[in-house]
Amino acid sequence: MATWFDEARLDDEAVLAEFDGALRPLAEAGARVRREAHDAQEATREALTRNRDLSRPRAVIAAGPDSRLLRAVLEPWCPVPFVAWPGLALPGWAGSLDLVVMLAPGGSDAASAAAVAEAVRRGCQVVVACPPGSLVAEHAAGRDVTILPTVTGDQLATAVVMLEFLEQIHLGPHAGAEGVATALDDVAIACSPHRDLAVNPAKMLAIALADTNPIVWGGSVLAARAARRVAESVRRASGRSAIAGDVEHLLPLLEATQQRDVFADPFADGPRGDLRPLLLVLDDGADEPVVREQRGRLLAVAASRGVRVETVSTDAGTELARYAQLLLSGTYASEYLRIGLVEE
Structure with a gap:
């Protein structure tokens, strides 16, 4: 059974109401x-x-x-x-x-x-x-x-x-419980189902994820933990092989990606068989030399293989608040991915 992504569903009030049971707990995280x-x-x-x-x-x-x-x-x-x-x-x-x-x-x-x-x-x-x-x-x-x-x-x-x-x-x-709660509230406001997809970062990320197999990476220890949780959310939402891991585990996947064929017909080639990877970077502001070096390696290989890169960033005040924002942003995007996917 073929699956395709209908982005119009992300702004359809009737459709969003059907998924209120999944979206409301995200809004109530703070x-x-x-x-x-x-x-x-x-x-x-x-x-x-x-x-x-x-x-x-x-x-x-x-x-x-x-x-x-x-x-x-x-x-x-x-x-x-x-x-x-x-x-x-x-x-x-x-x-x-x-x-x-x-x-x-x-x-x-x-x-x-x-x-x-x-x-x-x-x-x-x-x-x-x-x-x-x-x-x-x-x-x-x-x-x-x-x-x-x-x-x-x-x-x-x-x-x-x-x-x-x-x-x-x-x-x-x-x-800092209040700081964590405020950080979660900020994500809930920005990613609310009532915000149009043109200004909603989670809906836009869901659209980017729609025809890909995501590779999720976070540089710091907490960002890496958030990456694993986000990859789990994407797998549950889409049934696709979203992967998170250390840079040594992810680089071979990017290096094995073939250059994009500009003449390929996505409809003739099938919607699931040849999904390309997307590199999703969870950036919590960590700026240690090893994090910069690893991020640079990933981005360089992605660019050399024509792999799309999306970044979720945060400027919250504490490490735990930044983790919370990255996790909730990725979870929102996963739920919007679930909402937009339609089986024929």
């Missing part, structure tokens, strides 16, 4: 961050008072499937050894001298519940951001356990709650 940060304030204050005499941990272990986001934020900043451990158990050396932190936005993951129960059994200090009364919360009962209550099930909002707590105990950078 509100979720504010709600979670506000609701967790009292629990954070109580935890800081209760733990004010505790010494700095030997190491911080981020457990559970969402540990990679914490790693991307904390690894460059944490003053003690830090490890992300997304597996089913904890490292064998973890014990009473260590702090285990976990994001459990849904609170129902059995593997996360088992990991936090193991941390309690070993006598670790434990901080879990999860819904009160959830499976994970039930397994987190213990003397040295802090539960930061969450309600929205949003991974980023839950991460902000945890990062603000870790900032307070001098184990992480400034998180």
